[in-house]
Amino acid sequence: MKELLRDSRVRRLLVANTLGSIGSGITIFAVPWLLVHQPGGSEAYRWTTLGTTLTLFAFMPGYGAWLDRHSRKTALLASEVWGFAATTAMAVLGLALGGFATWQLMTIYFFGMCYYTLHYPAKFAFIQQIFDRTQYQSLIGLLEIQGQTAMMLAACGGALLVERVPLWVILLLDAATYALSFFLQSTLPYQATHLKDVSPAATRPGLWHGVAEGWHWLRNRPGLTVFLTGALVPFIVVMVSNYLFPVYVAHTLQAGSLVFGLGEVAFALGAITAGALLPRLLERTDAARTIPGTMLIFIAGMAVIILVPHPWIYLAAGVLIGFGNAGCRVARSSLMLHVVPNAMMGRVSVFYQVFDRLVRTLLVGAMVITDWWGPTAGFMLLFVLALVALAGVYGSRHAARTPGVAAG
Numbered sequence: 001m002k003e004l005l006r007d008s009r010v011r012r013l014l015v016a017n018t019l020g021s022i023g024s025g026i027t028i029f030a031v032p033w034l035l036v037h038q039p040g041g042s043e044a045y046r047w048t049t050l051g052t053t054l055t056l057f058a059f060m061p062g063y064g065a066w067l068d069r070h071s072r073k074t075a076l077l078a079s080e081v082w083g084f085a086a087t088t089a090m091a092v093l094g095l096a097l098g099g100f101a102t103w104q105l106m107t108i109y110f111f112g113m114c115y116y117t118l119h120y121p122a123k124f125a126f127i128q129q130i131f132d133r134t135q136y137q138s139l140i141g142l143l144e145i146q147g148q149t150a151m152m153l154a155a156c157g158g159a160l161l162v163e164r165v166p167l168w169v170i171l172l173l174d175a176a177t178y179a180l181s182f183f184l185q186s187t188l189p190y191q192a193t194h195l196k197d198v199s200p201a202a203t204r205p206g207l208w209h210g211v212a213e214g215w216h217w218l219r220n221r222p223g224l225t226v227f228l229t230g231a232l233v234p235f236i237v238v239m240v241s242n243y244l245f246p247v248y249v250a251h252t253l254q255a256g257s258l259v260f261g262l263g264e265v266a267f268a269l270g271a272i273t274a275g276a277l278l279p280r281l282l283e284r285t286d287a288a289r290t291i292p293g294t295m296l297i298f299i300a301g302m303a304v305i306i307l308v309p310h311p312w313i314y315l316a317a318g319v320l321i322g323f324g325n326a327g328c329r330v331a332r333s334s335l336m337l338h339v340v341p342n343a344m345m346g347r348v349s350v351f352y353q354v355f356d357r358l359v360r361t362l363l364v365g366a367m368v369i370t371d372w373w374g375p376t377a378g379f380m381l382l383f384v385l386a387l388v389a390l391a392g393v394y395g396s397r398h399a400a401r402t403p404g405v406a407a408g
Contacts, residue, residue, distance in 0.1 A: 004138050009130065009188055014142065016184035018150045020080060020119065023177030025154025027087065027112045029264065030161070030170055032246045033257055035105050042247050043371070048106040049243050050364045052113045057357035060117065060350050067121055068347055072129060073190040075122035080182035082118055084175050086111035091171035100167050108171070121353060125345045128337050130190060136337040144275030144330050148322070152268030156261060214351030217344055223399025224339065226392050229355070231291045231332040233389035234298045234325045236356055237382045240363045241321075248375040252309050259311050266315040270322025278330040287335040288400035291328055295390045298324025302383045306376055335400060
């Protein structure tokens with residue numbers, strides 16, 4: 001990692017990503033907290049999450065194919081432009097109207113999730129293209145540490161600001177981070193080498209064509225596909241849990257924004273630890289061995305939340321969940337960078353983005369059970385899903401060790 005940090009490209013990328021993550025993180029922390037404390041806010045938040053997931057599910061197929069046929073740097077910069085423009089517009093609107101109604105909070109949340117959807121597939125393909133494959137494991141670990149450090153800062157900032165500072169001020173601060181991130185990433189040297197074999201006729205694929213191509217590549221590698229899919233489940237569970245966490249803290253623990261913010265900090269500390277340890281561990285072993293172990297840690301954290309609803313236990317569980325989720329992400333991302341050809345990376349990544357959004361849509365819809373049995377029932381459903389995924393990963397772990405899985 002020390003050698004990577006001597007590379008000015010890595011330093012610029014890390015600083016830019018940190019700024020963008022802090023900006024989007026504060027927004028995504030503050031808005032759900034404000035929503036769940038409004039009359040009918042928990043239900044509005046659930047429908048916002050569901051509507052956002054459905055919209056992005058419809059959008060992602062075309063975006064993945066487009067990403068493989070255009071400059072990844074252009075896509076990366078476009079995500080920062082989107083974040084800046086959307087956040088600034090909502091800040092100005094809130095200032096002009098003298099506050100934020102429920103529909104405005106729902107819109108801000110939607111815009112923030114759009115930023116993530118645009119940014120991360122482009123960043124993943126971008127770093128695969130400009131760095132050598134010998135650097136992937138350390139680079140993924142660094143990016144995980146950077147991302148989680150940024151989210152920890154965002155959680156601390158959000159907890160301090162959300163009940164003390166007008167939301168429009170927070171949004172303007174967020175917009176400034178997107179602008180700075182754009183500037184830093186615009187200075188990164190880049191050549192779109194993946195476009196040399198793309199014909200002009202291929203620049204306008206059908207909406208689901210890219211997803212179909214990603215699925216075709218994966219279908220020829222069934223063991224690897226089961227392994228990669230199962231290893232994605234902790235991330236899906238965390239994304240759905242992001243709906244449950246503010247409701248759980250506010251209504252089950254009956255705690256304030258400080259506990260919610262500290263929960264995000266605990267999650268980030270666990271993830272930072274995983275980001276530091278996993279690249280070294282992967283040098284000695286492989287994803288086939290590390291991912292089942294990190295999934296077990298993740299599942300243990302979920303079990304603790306279900307069994308012991310207490311603020312301090314919630315924070316301890318956050319460390320376990322953060323470590324387990326980040327450990328899976330680092331090992332899975334490193335495996336994908338090694339086995340998926342760069343020319344296919346956008347389509348394979350977006351196939352999983354579509355899969356992720358589909359499963360999330362179904363799970364968020366199923367969270368209606370929390371209206372009757374509380375957020376603990378939602379966590380129990382996610383716990384069972386994580387157990388099923390662990391069984392799939394363990395049963396297909398041999399495929400992650402198979403030489404030549406990236407062929408074709």
